[in-house]
Amino acid sequence: MPYKKLKAADDAIFDIVNGYMHFHEVVYPEQQELFHKLAFEQTPKAMFITCADSRVVPELITQSSPGDLFVTRNVGNVVPPYGQMLGGVSTAIEYAVVALGVKHIIICGHSDCGAMKAVLNPSQLKHMPTVRTWLQHSEVAKIVVQENCGCDHSDTLGVLTEENVVAQLGHLATHPSVASRLARGEMFIHGWVYDIETSQIRAYDTEKGEFRRIGDGPLPMATPRPRY
Secondary structure: OOHHHHHHHHHHHHHHHHHHHHHHHHHHHHOHHHHHHHOOOOOOOEEEEEEOOOOOOHHHHHOOOOOOEEEEEEOOOOOOOOOOOOOHHHHHHHHHHHHOOOOEEEEEEEOOOHHHHHHHOHHHHOOOHHHHHHHHHHHHHHHHHHHHOOOOHHHHHHHHHHHHHHHHHHHHOOOHHHHHHHHOOOOEEEEEEEOOOOOOEEEEEOOOOEEEEOOOOOOOOOOOOOOO
16 A cells, blocks of 8 residues: 555544544543443433434534434435335334334434435446445435426435435334334424534424424424324
8 A cells, every 4th residue: 555545544543543542531531420321221312313424423413412312324314114124224213212212213414415416316326336225215305306396406406305304204104113103192203404514404394394494483393293
């Protein structure tokens, strides 16, 4: 490996290790009581399903402490419909709801999402067959935008990002553990889009069928009306 590449690789891991040492020697002692408590239990306030993008840090964005969020991350903040792919996302949802008793599930997309860019331009995935297959779960959002949006090219990515969140909320509701609790009003679901540049979050309002900025009036909710 060329020297410059080797040095860059070394610098990257040393930065991470140095960060750990700072946590171990400075941060941990200041919160030792919290970590002792977390060593034996977790009672998260919400499940947070978001993109694997390194720029999206749920705990930072929400100013949450360790133990507050049960986080699942993947390319495109995807939730496969129940039964199609019983993998990591599905098992995490079931565990969060059934074992941990989580009442809130947030699906959070974000601006400048590489996964959504790839959905719009599938040729980018020529050498990434696994990613291409995974993002088929976002195809419904692409079709909705193509057939209904009529938006300018400059707006398409943002609209698709929002529609993808709506699509994944629909997939989420197919999971039995979630569907049952939604039906009787014991589960609350939220669809967010985080803007990296401005820090603003727009949340989906299922009653109005639109995304509204958090902080402008009542909190927008994506939860359907209970039936029982």
